[in-house]
Amino acid sequence: MNFDLTTEQQMIKRTIREFAEEEVAPGALERDRSKTFPKEIFRKLAELGMMGLPFPEEYGGAGADTISFAIVVEELSRACASTGITYSAHISLGGAPIHLFGTKEQKEKYLVPICTGESLGAFGLTEPNAGSDAGGTQTTAVEEGDYVVINGNKCFITNGSYAKFVSLTAVSGQKDGKKEISAYIVPTDAEGFTVIDNYEKMGLHASNTTELVLENVKVPKENLLGKKGEGFKQFLMTLDGGRIGIGAMAVGIAQAAFERALSYSTERSQFGRSISQFQVNQFKLADMALKIELARNMVYKAAWLKDQGRPFTKEAAMCKLYASEVCAEITSQAVQIHGGYGYMKEYHVERFMRDAKLLEIGEGTSEVQRMVIARQIGL
Structure with a gap:
């Protein structure tokens, strides 16, 4: 069992993290306030060759794997969850059904513009x-x-x-x-x-x-x-892949909340010492780190199973369910660690908390994920 990323995955992670920190994160707060869609960011992602990342090169994609897709969604969501969900839906909901079920002619006509970024996927x-x-x-x-x-x-x-x-x-x-x-x-x-x-x-x-x-x-x-008549079944298969994207989004948002809470706790002093020295906060931060690691491993496992052509419905539901609920918990605790400042927009963590809630609802609620898992374990 090898937990190392491949050379290609490491390169994609470096590239997208640098892009996210330089191009996506700086305007995230203002875009949230003004409800401005990040059109220019997606133009640049297209130039980077990211818009068709997991799709075949013959249709303008990059031929990468699902783990690479999860890495990109996580890094974009760490910087701006609105950008992360736009990208995740573009690939996993927009492009995937055409890739999975489309004819060669349909792929040439409809998958190519998704891969080039000419059209966003929906x-x-x-x-x-x-x-x-x-x-x-x-x-x-x-x-x-x-x-x-x-x-x-x-x-x-x-x-x-x-x-x-x-x-x-x-x-x-x-x-x-x-x-x-x-x-x-x-x-x-x-x-x-x-x-x-x-x-x-x-x-x-x-x-x-x-x-x-x-x-x-x-x-x-x-x-x-x-x-004809198989649309519902096809879309359920599409949602399995989409749930990996939601799981990766959750990991990215949780990671961002954890990093801000950790940094704030070392800078903020109360009662004559930094609040990171209080065991109550140390335990909160330790639990955050633990749960993020477990969630990321579950996302990667589901993605790996998909890439191996093996059944992954159960694992996709598990990664989506666990990561989204952990994300909601971690973003709430990040606000708590910030105290009154956590309630203020300029500290970002309240935005993470608001953004996180959708992940427990979209692409199958937490309750639906539990139903899927129950069926998969024979109930």
Whole structure:
């Protein structure tokens, strides 16, 4: 068992950490305040060749592995979680389903612009009445000649305003008395397709979260992604990979909170000595370091299993569940160690705490992860 990163992974980590510290971190606080999407950062990430990192070189990707993807998500999230979630969704939700289930023609047409950064990747599963119960999809896709006509709503869609096309699920018929759900690639500039960006969120203010409204949107039949009736199954497989991204995000945010809490504790004096000398704070910081290490190892294990072509559904759920809950705990403790200053925006840790909450909700709530794990252990 070898815990060392490969030479390539080490190089990617060095490159992205330097980029994150120089290009991403300096404006993170202001972007959060102004809710400004980091467009320029993603232009530069495209120049670095990061936008198609784990996808094949023939489609403009870098041919890297899932561990490398996790490293990039962690480092970006350590600097700015809004940037981290934008990148994670772009790869794991936007590009992955096209890579996994698309035809060669679809990959050439749709995966290439994702890899080059020409389009951000987005994925439409959640609906106003279909959250944890994604099988409750109400969006419909009806065949009319050579086209499919799609009607419905999708909500909480990351990157919707910056995606030139979205992979989404729709009910395409009935089979054995049950909904037949299929996936389609839908251009966002199609007639009848509206992207609404007016959510007011608790955190991740610099990321783009939208509602999609589809009114008689016509797409060619060849925009079917994968096999008809297998859209729901395909998107569950996509979410397994996405959960590795959420786990990596959680590790990055937790790492940033830990580093600020550690630094503050050595600088802040009370009762005649630095607060890092009080055992209560030493224990808090020791627990933070412990839990971050365990979470990162779980993320890497899930990523490694995926790269080996082995089952990783259970481990992806575990890494997402554990890392997200640990992140929420660590960011809260970081605020506590800062005391009153932790409640002030300029000390960053309150932003980490707000950003962390989404990770216990998105891509399957903590409760859903426990359901997945329970099924995987035979319950």
